[in-house]
Structure formats: C-alpha cells, structure tokens
Amino acid sequence: MQASSASKFDVLTRLDVRSKMLIAALAAVMTIALSSLNSQLLLFTTSLLYLFALGRYKLIFVSYAASLLMMALSVGFASVLALFIPSMGKSLELSSLCIPFLRALTVMNTILPMAFTGRLQNILNGLQQLKLPFIIYLPAAVIIRFIPTFAGDVKQIWESLKIRGFKINPWQCTIHPIRTTRLLFTPLLFRALKTSDELGIAAELKGLHAGSNSGSMHRRRFGKHDIAAITLVLLICTGAVLLQIYFPTDIKAAMR
Template sequence: MRASFASNPTSPLNRIDVRVKMLIAAAASIMTVAISSEVAQYLLFASSFVYLLLLKRPKIIAVSYCVCILMIALSVGFGYLISIWFPAMGKSMSLASMLVPFLRGFTMLNVVLPLAFTGRLQTILSGLQKLRLPFVIYLPSAVIIRFIPTFMNDIRQIWESLKIRGYKINPWTCTIHPLQTTRLLFTPLLFRALKTSDELGIAAELKGLNSGSSAGRANAASFSRNDYLIILLIVLICAAAAVLQFYFPNSAPAAMK
C-alpha cells in the first residue's frame, strides 16, 4: 500500500510474526469480555498500552486516543441527558459501571493498532492463510485490518484539502453548521471509504489470492525464540488477570443494581 503506511523501521514489533500479533488481538478480545474485575482490566490495559508504545508512532497513538476520548465524552453526555428524562436509568450510570467497558475499548485499541500498522497486506494475508482459515474469513479480515491505516490517511488528505481551500473544521463549526460539515467532510470520507475497500480487495486479487489459492502456505516461516517468549508472556498475563478476577471481583454489577 502507500508509503505513508509503512511502520517505523525501528519498532521491535516488525520482528514479531504476524500470527503472534493476531494471537495477541484474539487473546485480548477474549479476556476483555471474560474479565469483569476493574483491577484485572487495569492489568490488561497497562500491558496492552506498553505493547502499543512499541509501535513508536506517537502521532497515530495520540490521534486514536483523542478520537476514543471524544466518543466516550459523547456517550457519557448523551447518557446524562437520558438520565434527566429517565432518572431510573441514571442510577446505573456510576463510575464503576462505565469504567470497565471503556477500559475494554482502550485495550482493544491498543492491540489492534500494532497489527494494523505493522506488516503489509501480503504479510497479513499469508499469516492468516498459514492458520488454515477459510478464504471467506481471512480475506475480509486482512482487508479490515489494512483499512484502518488507509482510512486514517484518507482523513488526513481530506483535512489538508479543506485547509487549502480555506475551510475550518472544528467542534464549533460542526455544531453550528452541520450540513456544511456533512458536505465537506463526511460525504468525501464515505466515498473514500468505499474506494479504499475496493482498492484493498483488488490488491489482494492481484497478489494471486483467491478462494482456491494456496499462496502463503508453501513457505510458512516457523516461530522464532522471541515469538515463543511473547506467547509465554501472553499466557502469564492472561493467568494473572484470571487470578485478579478471582481475588478482586468487580463491583460494577453491584453498582448497577
């Protein structure tokens, strides 16, 4: 894909097998759902955040967190407005009841970004094929993963084009001029997203990957010593989170009653 998507060559994540990064994302998704303890969620978030920092892309990390914080602020604001008309629902909007879901979202963000911004489309497709996954699973999965950095680059290009044309898009203008914001920002993003998805699908087809292809399976690279150490670390973190879940059960369910 575009050169702007290339990962930082100094990032140690480039030396990790793509299947290990997929395992990290899968383990995080399972543990964030299975674990309800706040203390255990803190462990998962801290571990995943250290993993995210190894990406060495501070600007991408900062922008992603700002977007997530904005979405959280909007959800909390709408929840507060709903509680004004329905006070019974407001009783369940405690800090404990909202903290765990938000920690789950940040943890998943921490493990998805390294997977999306390290490795080319060919590498991700080959890694998914090596796992012997069906074509209908690994091709859409690879396109979704690579869609993230591609879409972020589209946002940057549209934003810069609006600045060149003299338009200022900020929270205030979005509020007082919603139709103009839709026409100048969201409509171009929609069409760019459709075009990007087509380009990613075509790129996969041009690499010779189709439902009957065995590309990527012939020369399946074995895990290195570092990959096995990382897998062991994943197991230890998941075990520690399970122990914390047992000794520090979550108080959110009690607060929501």
C-alpha cells in the first residue's frame, strides 16, 4: 500500500514550497552575479540533477527543445542584423553565447520543479507566510501555477489537431505560417487568457484577499529535508563563488 500510494515526485513533494522558492531565487541571483564559465557549469549541472528529480522526462525534453529553438531563433535574427551591423558579429561567437544560455537554462531547471510539484493553495500559503504584500504574492502564485496549467492546454490543443488530421511540425509551421497561427497559436492565446482568469478566480474562491490571514491557518515548519536541501544549495553556491574567485577562466580561452 505504501509503495502504491507513494508520490511520483516523492523527493520534491517532501520539500516545503518556500524551500523551492529559495532554491529558485538563489539560482537566479547566482547566475546573474557570477560570470565564470566554471561557476555557470557547476550551477547548470546541479540544477539539471534537481530537475531530473521531477521524474517527468518528456516534459524535460520538450522544455529543452523549446528553449534551444528559441535560442536558435535569437541567434538567427541576430545573424541577420550582423549583416547590416558588423559589430554585432562579435557577440555571436559561441564563447559569448555560452554564459547567457547557461543562465537561462539554470533558472528554468529550478522553476519547473517548483511549478509542477506545488498546489495553488500551498504556494499561496508559502508566499503569505513570507510576509509578502498581497499585490506580490497573489500574482506570483498565479504565474507559478500558470506554467503546468498552460502545458496541459498545449497538450490538449495538440491532441485535438491530431484527431482532426492536421500535422503540426517545424516544417509545416515554416511553409504554412498563417495556418499554424490559426490552428495553434490563436487557440493557445485564448486558452492562456482563460487559464489566467480561472487561476485568479480559484484564488478568490479560497478566501484570499488583501489582509487575509488564511496562510496562518496552514502553517508548515521546515523539516529535515528542507534543512538538508537548503544546506546543500548553500554549499553549491559557495563552491560556485570559489570557482569564480580562484578559477576566473576567460570564456574565450575556455572555448578554444
């Protein structure tokens, strides 16, 4: 019975939502503060292991595919601009693109576990216990929960197109941009607007409003798993800072 009722994300569900928020916040701060390639590689590798603990490998693959596609598009548009502004060509070298891309992937690695393993009520309670203003913690909770909800909307629209016999792939999107916009992006836009409204209404139905103390009714203390996770994250951050100080390898030299 215990094995059958165990959560698929047992490792992550044992962590308090505030611990996951702290991990994401530290990752964002460290990626901005540090510029060493060694430091960024350490943060990226450890955050990727953290993401794998989510156990949703298809989601990880799709997220990385979408991220790499957006990065490729940005490089492509920048390459076109470099034809007219030659000085931009220097910023398109792999050594110059490595750090920004690692920063983006590291932040994504820490946000996805928080978004896909936290219920709206738990996220709201955690943000409220941090004594954040209402105008900050309510939109933040809606944004966090929007990610998995929107992922479900994408899957639903994708399945409906397959049932109707439409093939949506990169090639079809390229040669039929108008049809792709009508069949895929327009429904996604309206679903995103509807989802945001539904999440806001869900928060209101839970009795949350400015001055509400509902979070105090569901207080949760940090457990041993939270303390262990935060300690490990602080050690990783310390290691990244030490790499920045003692091994400030030049990016161009490291990529040669």
